[in-house]
Amino acid sequence: MTKSRIAFVVQRYGEDINGGAEYHCRMLAEHMLSEYDVDVLSSCAKNYDPWDNYFEAGESTLNGVKVIRFPVEMVRDQLKFARLCERHRKGEDGVENEWIDQMGPYCPAFVEYIKTHYRDYIAIIFFTYSYYLTVKGLGLKLPNSILLPTAHDEPNINLPIYKKMFSTPKGYLYNSYEEKEMLVSRFGTEGIPSRTGCAGIEIPDDYREYMPDKYMEYNGNYICYVGRVSNGKNYRELNRFFLEYKRRNPSDLKLFVIGKIDDRMKIICSRDIIYTGFVTEEEKYAIMQNSRLLVNPSKYESLSLVMLESMACNKPVLVNGNCAVMKGQCIRSNAGLYYTDYFEFEETLNYILNNPEANKQMCSNGMAFVRKNYSWDVIVDNVKSLIEEIRE
Amino acid sequence: MEWIFDTEEVMNQIRSKISEEKRTTDELGYISSYHNKMVKKCLERKKLVIFGAGVYGEMFLSDLIMHKADNICCLCDNKQAGKTVLGYEVLTPSEALKEYLDATFVITPRQYENEILEQLDGMGVKVSNILILTMLETGLEIV
Numbered sequence: 130m131t132k133s134r135i136a137f138v139v140q141r142y143g144e145d146i147n148g149g150a151e152y153h154c155r156m157l158a159e160h161m162l163s164e165y166d167v168d169v170l171s172s173c174a175k176n177y178d179p180w181d182n183y184f185e186a187g188e189s190t191l192n193g194v195k196v197i198r199f200p201v202e203m204v205r206d207q208l209k210f211a212r213l214c215e216r217h218r219k220g221e222d223g224v225e226n227e228w229i230d231q232m233g234p235y236c237p238a239f240v241e242y243i244k245t246h247y248r249d250y251i252a253i254i255f256f257t258y259s260y261y262l263t264v265k266g267l268g269l270k271l272p273n274s275i276l277l278p279t280a281h282d283e284p285n286i287n288l289p290i291y292k293k294m295f296s297t298p299k300g301y302l303y304n305s306y307e308e309k310e311m312l313v314s315r316f317g318t319e320g321i322p323s324r325t326g327c328a329g330i331e332i333p334d335d336y337r338e339y340m341p342d343k344y345m346e347y348n349g350n351y352i353c354y355v356g357r358v359s360n361g362k363n364y365r366e367l368n369r370f371f372l373e374y375k376r377r378n379p380s381d382l383k384l385f386v387i388g389k390i391d392d393r394m395k396i397i398c399s400r401d402i403i404y405t406g407f408v409t410e411e412e413k414y415a416i417m418q419n420s421r422l423l424v425n426p427s428k429y430e431s432l433s434l435v436m437l438e439s440m441a442c443n444k445p446v447l448v449n450g451n452c453a454v455m456k457g458q459c460i461r462s463n464a465g466l467y468y469t470d471y472f473e474f475e476e477t478l479n480y481i482l483n484n485p486e487a488n489k490q491m492c493s494n495g496m497a498f499v500r501k502n503y504s505w506d507v508i509v510d511n512v513k514s515l516i517e518e519i520r521e
Numbered sequence: 522m523e524w525i526f527d528t529e530e531v532m533n534q535i536r537s538k539i540s541e542e543k544r545t546t547d548e549l550g551y552i553s554s555y556h557n558k559m560v561k562k563c564l565e566r567k568k569l570v571i572f573g574a575g576v577y578g579e580m581f582l583s584d585l586i587m588h589k590a591d592n593i594c595c596l597c598d599n600k601q602a603g604k605t606v607l608g609y610e611v612l613t614p615s616e617a618l619k620e621y622l623d624a625t626f627v628i629t630p631r632q633y634e635n636e637i638l639e640q641l642d643g644m645g646v647k648v649s650n651i652l653i654l655t656m657l658e659t660g661l662e663i664v
Contacts, residue, residue, distance in 0.1 A: 284600070284603065284604050372551075373549055373550055373551060377550075459528055460528050460529055463528045466528060466531060467528075467532065469583075470583065470587050471549060472539045473535065473539065476535045476538060480531065480535060486524070487526045487531070491526060494526065
């Protein structure tokens, strides 16, 4: 039987694209193949600063998904863009279009394509609210458009161009209840059909035997950070808090840091902090599965996949309570604790480390939470039900 | 009856345990005496407006909250008005001045202290109502 066809629209697409939303899009597109034929409409860019034309324009196939790429026809002029940002923020008329063209990736051929082909799809799912493809695509007010915004509280979301855009999709896929709450309260999207939960997690196998030999000496007595080592992820605060913790609570405990260190990042070197550098997926899971817990200091997440991965690794989580999404996930799952300052960091860390019964319950709660809400079967059904609703 | 772990319940226990102790940054190893003096000065003012909604503004705000400051009115920023930081509104400098005429403005951005000082002076803020925070000397910032 012929399957119906859906499309995803995303700024960049490919296996080696470095970006959370792009990875999320690829995973979702590939999992939706069980229900639909899937096209991905994207730019030819691999990098966003500046947008380039790394990939060939036209059609190709990646893991069963048809990818149609459109050329980027203008590279962002940073100075011009900064000036336009200022004018746009001040609400100056007539700069919106120029601003979003500069935001990019500027692909007018995509707009022409979607104008003439939108009927080929029962639904078109736009990934991330902020880029040219989404703004221009939703601007066409298509009857089959769904927005997966990946939004959090950031200055740009208040720009006039987005305020108008948030009322145009026929459906919403939210990553979390907190994201939904923010968009509903700020842009009045409550009347638009929606589903919450659109990213899945594979429960990893037991990879503990893949633990690199050089880390065996730590006997699993470490906490784990996984992610970009950058100011944007608030790594600096974790660095400071952990060293203060060690000063006030002497022990053999270490902090393992798995992730690329940003070029501009200044970090403190300490014998208590182990930077692993590049590790394979198996090694990453081995380090997580052997750890005491995962810590995530980030303040801005629309969904923390690594937090869910840690739960799927049967480990408790300790997260920044100033991030509404992670705090909410913590409370809903009962799989971890959160902190908002150093003193809470110290107490919550000690609590998890020193209460084996609570630790055990957090682990099993986390695993159950992920299975119930974030297994791919659940997510595919969730997305499918929204597609079918807007189709009616 | 079997005990069941509940995140909120445990967080409440932890918070009450901390508040029974001395909860100030004074005893943290990375905090400088300069920082403690600045916090003290800020707590003594009637109304505070934090200038800068970036990393440093948020860092200092969070620290003032930890010190139970009840005089914070809002933040202000030339580029980030409209958002909220830790529950506080970010206004434009002129909105903040209009709303909180006699407030003390604490300048937090690291590289533009002089420009901001000139801006506030030009807007009519009294020099005695301006404090400049040198984040590098607080110990909060790692370099």
